[in-house]
Amino acid sequence: MSAAQELRVKYRDIKPEIGAEILEDKATLLSGVYASELRDLLEQKGVLVLPQIHFTDEEQVAFTKTLGQLAQENRGADVYKVTLDKSQTSTADYLKGSFYWHFDGAMNPTPIRASILSSKVISLEGGNTEFANTYAAYEGLPVERKQQIADLRAVYAATATQMCHTPEPSYEEFMRWRALGRVELPLVWKHESGRKSLVIGNYAVNVLGMDPLDGIELLVYLRDWATQERYHYSHKWSVGDTVIWDNTGTLHRAMPYPLDCGRMLHRTKLQGEEPLR
Numbered sequence: 001m002s003a004a005q006e007l008r009v010k011y012r013d014i015k016p017e018i019g020a021e022i023l024e025d026k027a028t029l030l031s032g033v034y035a036s037e038l039r040d041l042l043e044q045k046g047v048l049v050l051p052q053i054h055f056t057d058e059e060q061v062a063f064t065k066t067l068g069q070l071a072q073e074n075r076g077a078d079v080y081k082v083t084l085d086k087s088q089t090s091t092a093d094y095l096k097g098s099f100y101w102h103f104d105g106a107m108n109p110t111p112i113r114a115s116i117l118s119s120k121v122i123s124l125e126g127g128n129t130e131f132a133n134t135y136a137a138y139e140g141l142p143v144e145r146k147q148q149i150a151d152l153r154a155v156y157a158a159t160a161t162q163m164c165h166t167p168e169p170s171y172e173e174f175m176r177w178r179a180l181g182r183v184e185l186p187l188v189w190k191h192e193s194g195r196k197s198l199v200i201g202n203y204a205v206n207v208l209g210m211d212p213l214d215g216i217e218l219l220v221y222l223r224d225w226a227t228q229e230r231y232h233y234s235h236k237w238s239v240g241d242t243v244i245w246d247n248t249g250t251l252h253r254a255m256p257y258p259l260d261c262g263r264m265l266h267r268t269k270l271q272g273e274e275p276l277r
């Protein structure tokens with residue numbers, strides 16, 4: 001299935017180049033009858049919103065498994081609680097990196113295919129999750145830019161994201177982040193489907209073979225290009241919403257919110273299916 005008009009699943013476009021709202025009920029979604037169409041739509045639109053679907057954790061896990069292979073979290077759990085409340089998570093400080101544009105699992109050879117987030121407690125101020133479609137952004141680039149970046153590679157490391165929120169870490173803190181890894185990745189992901197997407201975000205440290213400032217200029221240009229209005233969707237959460245994004249063709253970030261507001265999202269992940277090299 002390739003063209004959106006061939007799909008039977010009921011949905012409406014949020015914007016022409018990013019986002020679709022799925023208009024099916026919970027039982028239909030859990031049945032898996034539209035799973036392959038949802039996967040196609042996910043790649044085309046980058047982000048799928050299931051408004052007010054009110055999945056329990058068990059239902060979210062079951063729904064995730066209709067779409068592909070569930071990826072377990074670090075400690076073997078199926079569901080991860082995304083919160084900055086230190087009583088709920090030991091990684092609250094690390095998660096502050098999610099306030100900056102990124103994709104998940106950049107350090108893994110095969111980044112996760114998709115993330116699925118369900119809202120349990122919302123922040124009354126801020127706290128939207130924002131997305132940018134890096135397939136559409138690549139396709140819209142001027143031809144000269146496509147030629148410039150066709151074979152470029154960049155260094156990606158968690159240190160870069162963490163230094164966005166803590167620009168002057170202690171040496172020990174920096175070394176803890178540094179131990180999280182470093183990878184060299186292409187700026188353009190040439191997918192097995194033949195489509196291409198941009199590999200950018202705040203993990204990017206520098207572009208190999210370029211003067212450091214010229215490399216930063218290019219990374220800033222590409223991030224600014226990819227997050228412009230036409231490729232960008234900001235999701236304002238209601239309790240019970242579930243949002244799925246294609247992690248191989250989008251960037252995302254959380255908008256700031258009061259850290260003590262109790263905002264809570266439950267995440268499941270779809271196993272990566274395609275190596276990024």
Ligand SMILES: [Fe+2]
Pocket residue numbers: 098102103104252
């Ligand atoms: Fe993330």
